Amino acid sequence: MLPFDTLIIIDKSIALPVYKQIANQLIKHIRNGVLNSGNLLPGTRVMAAILKLHRKTAIAAYDELSAQGWITVIPRKGFMVEQNLSEFRPRKWDERTAGYSYNSAMPVPFYQSQLPAAPSLTPSPGFDLIIDDGHPDPRLAPLQLLNREYQSRLKQPQAFRRISSAMSQGSPKLREAMVSYIADTRGIKMQPDHIIITDGAQMSIYIAASLLLKPGDHVLVGEPGYYLANQVFEQLGAHIIRIPVDENGLVADAVEDACRKYKIGLLYLIPHHHHPTTVTLSPERRMRLLEMAEKFNFIIVEDDYDYDFHYTSSPYLPLAAGNHHSRVIYIGSFSKSLTTSIRIGFMIAAADFIRQAVHLRRLINLKGNYIQEDALAALITNGDIGRHLKKANKLYLERRDHLCTQLDLHLKHVVQYQKPSGGMAVWTVFNKAYPLKTIAQKAAKCGLYINNGNLFDTPENSYNAMRFGFASLSLTEISEAVHILANCI
Ligand SMILES: Cc1ncc(COP(=O)(O)O)c(C=O)c1O
Structure with missing residues (x-):
């Protein structure tokens, strides 16, 4: 033996x-x-x-x-x-198949983006503390609740039989749950065929832009703005026209000037907590933009990624809640209400547009993760998401205020900022005498990651600013991060 x-x-x-x-x-x-x-x-x-x-x-x-x-x-x-082991081993068809097959570069030309690589905000491991650009705290995420719903669905074999081509639009349960959730929270009235569920809001931006833009079209975006949306438009061959953003959001007069000069295909708008500066678009400007969209015949893509996080005042209803005759495409996200590791986003638009969006999405991804989407639907209908958001908002308000106090105490002459009314980050502009690039290098030596301040720079503008994400840090971590920054300076 x-x-x-x-x-x-x-x-x-x-x-x-x-x-x-x-x-x-x-x-x-x-x-x-x-x-x-x-x-x-x-x-x-x-x-x-x-x-x-x-x-x-x-x-x-x-x-x-x-x-x-x-x-x-x-x-x-x-x-x-076993006598006849059923394990299949591949048969060699050529003795020379040993060695690595991918050691050389591609032997034929293929598409090369002319755009700079989209910056990654994920630092390499080894940092004790990370200042992100506005992420939720994964320690608070309602993952136990989501897991409970997910597990219970895995135990229902009939759930697996429901898979059908309709799933490319997102789980029917989630789309149905969204109808009343969106009406209650955002005042947008719609039906399940007006919504598509996507892998995060980013996918919705990509799909919407792909359906609307042709090479050479003009797109209006805020300046400074959300670089990953801008890259989508540029990737599709559109020309970006940058519209200044002040304390009331996108400057409407500048939008009108641009509309008189160019035929505008699309206006990309972040109405709450504009990325990066966190300002909210005023009601007067909302009205004017809707009027201009009608007058100059363009579509507004309203990216309300941060809508669920408001601290001291109520949010304004989205432009999409107004009477716009399908001129506003509304994009939202659960990535911040759950956690950034689970990206579920959505797009609301006219049914004919959504049908084409589903068609396009199927070319990249046949079905979403509908078990996860069903689990989210349960959290929406049983009120768990609403309760989680209430708790998270209370805590994030405390963190926002703590960060502002710390900035006032330790970096008063170094940074300028406006306390944001919501969202997860403070737009922190560093005095030009203190280049963020140098500070980031010094901070890294102390175990603190910050981006180097040029994420939002364009050939015309340099900001020396960063979004100081406060939501993912505890009060102690915020104090520690500010302390390290102050020491580096
Ligand atoms: C303005 C804006 N839009 C869209 C997104 C992407 O959202 P998601 O994570 O749901 O893809 C982000 C990400 O932070 C964002 O800041």
Whole structure:
């Protein structure tokens, strides 16, 4: 008999159950030829004695091997390694197939973006503290609740039979739940065929722009603005016209000037907590933009990614809630209400536009993650999301105020900022005498990550500013981050 006591090593400190450790190691020995087809294994009583385990564990290991087709039970004889092992191994068709197949660059020309690589805000590991550009705190995310709903759906086999082509538009349950949720929270009246669920708001921006723009079209965006949306428009060959953003949002007079000069295909708007400066578009400007959209015949893409986070005043209803005759495409996101690791976004528009959006989305992704979407639908209808947002808003308000106090105390002569009415970041403009690039390098040596201040720069404008994300940091972490920055300066 083979020395199974040395062939099988059990590690009780790891999470993998012991019976699976035994099964895995026996499979390895079969694959390596230590055990061959037709060999008999010791009975479960003997194997348990050799390995000094309970017999039930040996039985479970053999059951696992038998279920996977590695061994078979021979009555009155015991357990035998299968004669015809069903494991398929690829056959070599050319002796030269050894070596790495992808060591050279692509041998034919292919599309190369002429745009600079979109900046990544994810720092390399090794930082003790990270100032992000406005993320929720994953420690608060209602993941237990989502997991409860997710798990309960995994246990319902009929859930898996529901898959149909309609799923490319997002789970019907989620779209139905969104009808009343969106009406209650945003005053937008719509039906399930007016909405598509996407992998985050970013995918909605991409789909909307792809359906609306042709190369050479003109797109109006805020300056400074959300660089990842701008890159989508540029990628599609559109010309970006940058409209200044002041304390009341996009400057309407500048929009009108641009409309008189160019035929505008699309206006991209972030009405609440404009990215990056966090200002909210005033009601007067909302009215004027809607009037201009009608007069100059353009579409408004309203990206309300941050709508759920308001601290001291109520949000304004979106432009999409007004009477605009399908001229406003509304985009929203749950990435901030859940956590940025789970990206669920949505787009609301006229049904004919949504049908084409679904068509386009199917070319990239046949079906979304509808079990996750159903789980989210349950959290929306049972009120869990609303309760979570209330709690998170209370805490984020405290964090926002704490950050502002810390900035006043330790960086008063170095930075300028306006306290945002909502959102997850403070637009922090550093005095030009303190270049963020140098500060970022020094901060990194102290274990603090900040971006280097040029994320929002354009050839015409340089800001030396960053979005100081406060929502993901505890009060102590905020104090610590400001303290390190002050020391670096
Ligand atoms: C203005 C703006 N729009 C869209 C997005 C993308 O949202 P999502 O994470 O849901 O894709 C972001 C991300 O932070 C954003 O800042």
